[in-house]
Amino acid sequence: MVTLKELSKLLNVSVSTVSKALSDSSEISDATKRRVTELANELNYKPNRIAQQLKSSKTKVIGVVVPSLMNPFFAEVVHGIETTLEQHNYDMTVCISNESLEKEQRSFNLLSTGSVDGFIVAVARETQNKHRVKHFESVGKTTPIVMFDRVLNDVSCSKVVVDDFQTVYEATKYLIEDEKRSQILLISNIEELSVGQSRIKGYTRAIQEAGLHSSVLKLDNASNPDEIILRYLKNHTDIDAIISIDHITGIMALNMAKKLNKNVPKDISVIGFGYVDSKYVSSPRISVVDQKGFEIGKTSAKLLLDELSSDTKIKHKTLMVKSKLHLNETTGTKP
Amino acid sequence: MVTLKELSKLLNVSVSTVSKALSDSSEISDATKRRVTELANELNYKPNRIAQQLKSSKTKVIGVVVPSLMNPFFAEVVHGIETTLEQHNYDMTVCISNESLEKEQRSFNLLSTGSVDGFIVAVARETQNKHRVKHFESVGKTTPIVMFDRVLNDVSCSKVVVDDFQTVYEATKYLIEDEKRSQILLISNIEELSVGQSRIKGYTRAIQEAGLHSSVLKLDNASNPDEIILRYLKNHTDIDAIISIDHITGIMALNMAKKLNKNVPKDISVIGFGYVDSKYVSSPRISVVDQKGFEIGKTSAKLLLDELSSDTKIKHKTLMVKSKLHLNETTGTKP
């Protein structure tokens, strides 16, 4: 690792001259600038980022803490974050909480010691269930935090949320009004999460307003979700529409309906949740509520960078990224 | 951010005393140790990691550069990396190359300026196609690199590879010998990658050895891969087995076969590629070659950490993680 000091020795000038020359300072003569830059290029000099960080007490690194990367929604969000950060020459340190409170705390504590300029986080399941907020509050005092999707209302920080209630409300209404469905089943594997609850409420509201009967199938992280769905459909042959609120059970439900020789969408309409590419792994191509993970990631990163660059303390914002219902072949009577 | 200096002022002792007391040095009296640690706890002192990094010229951070996170294989690998790193108190900076050479180079150049102690990388498609290796070679001189899956043979560094040839060879042989299939179609969307070529070779070898006719359907990143597969199956009604070598076209092929009223696995056996959880989104549950992404991630991280901790320069190793064929319901005459 070649340093300013070494360059200065080789050139018989002082360290500060080298430093200034490399930053093209007007104080330095063109002649020395040339000499310096030439040697710097030759030896492939690159300023040591750690030293720069210590000096400036800015790292240009963001800590990203997510529950999982195997959930394509979070993978998409992280991708969105990376896209925006890289445009602004920021790096990201990614930590995976695995839905564990303790792991999340460790990540925050470790990274908040000067390693990152800010955080973007979707809080772990356990954290949300136990309502533990101390690690966010203590870190948040000195380092800006942006929460997305999984958000804690009682923590004061910026947030990027999804209109979960509204989206599912509208999707359900669509099934009722446009598709004339009346026995609509909601399938959930995330009912203990705040986002899950909002989605279920959206469904319930639409069902109630239409004077219909609501049916919610909770899978409780069972190991055989497909079989549970199959059994349910067998025992409730009147179901004529299914809406799933996570990224995988929609496709399962579609497959199970087909297994029971139901025609989709003629006999049963299906709407899944997640991201647009889901449609490629199902036949017919599944209609989905696109959570816009990429968008959420970009928005979160921008929000955080704004907060970091503004000298005046902005008060925390909450932005909403609207989901979008993509109708494909599992809805509509004419597929 | 409270520093040693501040503590030392408040306690009327020198900075070095505080530093030693906090690291429980035997030079310091128990009395002062107590005084120091008490105040440190009270003020929630945490050593500044950047300063430690500058002093020790070790960052305890690994740079991870992958082509994508939307491909569940890479997401799984990154998860495996994180799991191992976190056990050893390392963090990771994740960069997504998006299959772009230029982005990959930028990431390497930026991070190699003291930001990370080592790299784990799966090289981008473009890099592999254009055979550009300079950024790896120049960085590799000073910083250890581990390549996984997408590997460049002419770069000297440690590698973690998959036995692609052997795995597909065996899977094909299984279809031929155990399932008595004779018209086996291979579907590929990654034929330009080295791993894709190895897989195709494994297939071809098995087919040739059995004296059968080989058929390879290349999708060329088409926007309507499902339709291409459907058309192919329509025009080649004699196909009695399908093997896909990427993570998504296997499920597509299964769905298309069903659409043509083929019974899977009675009429057609299907084997996909990817990871075990794929089976949850298909019906019947798809048989897959599990690439063991998690394992690959853990192995890569361990290999790198070994290299970092050993003072003697180990020469570079190449490890192999064996894939495993998981037979589910899309193979076998008795599902």
Next chain:
DNA sequence: TTGTAGGCGTTATCAT
């Protein structure tokens, strides 16, 4: 135009 000196926060060596 160039050089000197000090400091970012920590740690290690060498006095006292």
Next chain:
DNA sequence: ATGATAACGCCTACAA
């Protein structure tokens, strides 16, 4: 047992 000093690599106000 405690403190002073230097150093990691960079930057910059101030001197020369």
